[in-house]
Amino acid sequence: MRILLVGAGGVGDAIAKIAARRDFFEVMVVSDYDLARAERTIAWVEARHGAQRGRFVAARIDASDPDSVEAVARAHQATHVMNAVEPKFVPTIFAGALAADADYLDMAMSLSEPHRTDPYAQTGIKLGDDQFEQAPDWEKAGRLALLGMGVEPGLSDVFARYAADHLFGEIDELGTRDGANLVVRDEMGAEIFAPSFSIWTTIEECLNPPVVWEKDRGWYTTPPFSEPEVFEFPEGIGPVECVNVEHEEVLLMPRVLNANRVTFKYGLGDEFIGILKTLHQLGLDSTTPIRVRSANGPVEVAPRDMVAAALPDPATIGPRMTGKTCAGVWVTGRDPQGEPREVYLYHVSDNEWTMAEYEAQCVVWQTALNPVIALELLAGGVWSGIGVLGPEAFDAEPYLELMARPVADGGYGQPWGMEDRLAR
Known part of the structure; x- marks a missing residue:
């Protein structure tokens, strides 16, 4: 598994720090519009855990441009794009990941638009509608888009x-x-x-x-x-x-x-x-x-x-x-x-x-924990799927077992x- 992490803010930074203790992936590309921020995250990881033989790489990315997302993903042969920026960037990262033939995860879905005339009784465009409408494209490509895989949702x-x-x-x-x-x-x-x-x-x-x-x-x-x-x-x-x-x-x-x-x-x-x-x-x-x-x-x-x-x-x-x-x-x-x-x-x-x-x-740490667990289950084939899905589409038992299992036994040591x- 080769992960392109988009965003090195609070949650993205924590994702990299949590993942640094795991061995299920080959490379994590920590990317941000501000390259220095991505580099600071990697410097922290290397100070705590050593250089890790180049497992963590910094890159500059423009999350508002799907072509930039695709280019960075392809340059690093990313198999999975992990979206860790504000939800206003979901459409472009979502499109860039599919164009790069990579699986996709986020923690917040595409934004809603209230009903024009009756906003406090009827829905307009709902959260995630834009992404679920593109499910046939992801199914045709044989790729998975796992939506809402943070803590809430997730x-x-x-x-x-x-x-x-x-x-x-x-x-x-x-x-x-x-x-x-x-x-x-x-x-x-x-x-x-x-x-x-x-x-x-x-x-x-x-x-x-x-x-x-x-x-x-x-x-x-x-x-x-x-x-x-x-x-x-x-x-x-x-x-x-x-x-x-x-x-x-x-x-x-x-x-x-x-x-x-x-x-x-x-x-x-x-x-x-x-x-x-x-x-x-x-x-x-x-x-x-x-x-x-x-x-x-x-x-x-x-x-x-x-x-x-x-x-x-x-x-x-x-x-x-x-x-x-x-x-x-x-x-x-x-x-x-x-x-x-x-x-x-x-x-x-x-x-x-x-x-x-x-x-x-x-x-931010609690939010970041969950996509890392999900990525590990996907890497091991415990979770699998194609199309646009939410976390409730997958078996919860292996997730909660891995989450709660003591660190000494290969788990995350986070009892629920x-x-x-x-x-x-």
Whole structure:
């Protein structure tokens, strides 16, 4: 396996660091528009693990240009293109990978467009629609595009598949629930606003109309931040208010898994929701460039890009962050014997540990872990397929076994949890 990693930001950097401890691939080309950033990632890997006989190579790439993606992939004989940049680049990387005759993985799907006249009740273009429409092209080429293979989506979909195969005979709801008790402080120790993930992506997810799926209704939308509920997260995180947010799981799981309802809710908090609402009211969430006067004359800049540039880079806040983040799926329904059942399957990432082991903050590290596991399963032929698929299309058991198996025994040493909520 020869991997072209597109993007050496927070998640891409963590992917390379996690992969450096594994031996399932021949070469990983760490590429970025900023070559120096890719080189910094490789320098960290070599400082920790040695030169590794050229297994890691830096390259410059323009993720907005499919020809650039194809050219870099072909130059390095890439068998797999791993997309680790913002979802606005999905169409070009997706096209470049197929043109290079390579398999493709991402962690966020092609962007949605709200319904023009009824955005808070009906879907328009849904997340991933553009990619799934191209499935015949990938099938004809005999290549695999594995979409949404991060933590959420990704691990959440693996949990859902495991629940469907092993825990339930009938599923009422597959509810992804994400919460954390993370705190970021400035140099003086005061708590500050510093999102732990790309603000560009967060704005996209949180201000678009959330999507819900119901068997009798199909996909429909609601207003942002709808249906608040307090969810109890494990391992000391505790109760967090979660709200509906647009997310890929709702668009992926119903394609394969049989459930009456699929939802995604995220623990944002009142402050974060207030900031997002203010950005929207001021038009600072827009991706349409506007003309701005500067000392060097007029320039055009997208307001959302300006917001992202003004906030701390999520990849750099790890040393000032404390706490844990939890990703999981709350499943309700009946077990194979017909008895009521309610479980929460989850994985918790502790910032203190990820910083000590990888110098990566816990949210980006937890996201990065999952595509590396998926790539290893693909490399070994445990997972295989052609066309455009999500993680729930694959057997969850070998994935979760490899993830939880101790490092000394060849695994990733990341146990996952399962709580029976009816027993409480």
